[in-house]
Amino acid sequence: IPDHYEDALSSVLIPHGVIMDRVEKLAKVIVQESTGPLVVCCVLKGGHQFFADLVNYIKKNVTRGGKTVPLSLEFIKVKSYSGETSGEVKLSLTEEECKDFAGKNILIVEDIIDTGKTMVQLLTKLKQYSPESVKVASLLIKKTPLSNGYIPDYVGFSIPNAFVVGYALDYNEYFRDLDHICVINDHGKQKYAVKN
Template sequence: VCSLSRKAEGVGRPGDDLDLFCVPNHYVEDLEKVFIPHGLILDRTEKLARDVMGDMGGHHIVALRVLKAGYTFFADLLDYVKALSRNSDRFFKSYCNDQSTGAVKVLGGDNLSTLAGKNILIVEDIIDFGKTMQIFLSLVQQHNPKMVEVASLLVKRTPRSIGYRLDFDGFEIPDKFVIGYALDCNEYFRDLNHVCVISETGKAKYKSEAESPG
């Protein structure tokens, strides 16, 4: 039996050349390197799903996604969790209108009043300073949930961090501007499968495009 740690994997590797991966041609000049390949992301996400099941798999769970950028990690993590729940003696379900949906219930921010007494999994794409997550946790706690745990794909090492520690974290990364796997720069790069470091050319191009009139 493999023992899986919930501690984030550090990404100390310098990254890989773009020509080793399938990268859309229109992004090649805008990327510095591939930082975390898609296959490695999926492998780590599956391990995080096992950690979630180990802690929360015996309960009915409501999953919340914080920001738009986290939708790919959110979907992949919950797909793994649901697959694990089907192959175990524990069930990962939530309830909607008093009937089991057989899946995780996803709520918008305007439905937080329904969280009372529920077991909540908050899913985020990246934790930078930790301040936003602390504010959101405070908001959720106001509605008296039974349990709240947080999962994030990336945790950034930065001196500006307020020291927030989450429950399930995928990769610990340096303080760099990363995009891909739904992380964006002014709405670009969401379609990129890998987590990549954007180049200075890319930063300048997409910042200027976003600021241009019309």
């Protein structure tokens, strides 16, 4: 834990080594279940660390049958307007870039499913571009009464209803530079609150 976050956290929920072991296993399963080239699609910003490590393990992974899978990499920034009644998401990709999804096997890589709103809307948008298949890998799924019931195809860990940070998950853009997944404390919320 870096000094600047030492007094801002109440506990380490998932140590970095445990995350890495789980990501390695997920990579193996994904390769085993793949049916052809994959477009691995990172949901920025929170998904970037899981995406980077997952892609690395897929690259290193050779299953017992020697199965490998060619990857192409894509990055989307999803802007969610959850305050609005429509709750629509806006993709950072152009229409042209989205059209490239047609006929492809897409694997969306996300850090966390909280209410599930972001993912349900993202899937609705992507499916309009006629991909061959769309699967979702999320490192975390939160147990929350606000869940819309969405469950991803691949899940790293199911976590309690707490505000977690680290491994690219942020609080006001901070804590992405933390290796472990941790629970933030009240002092941390004040220390890294948005300042005007």
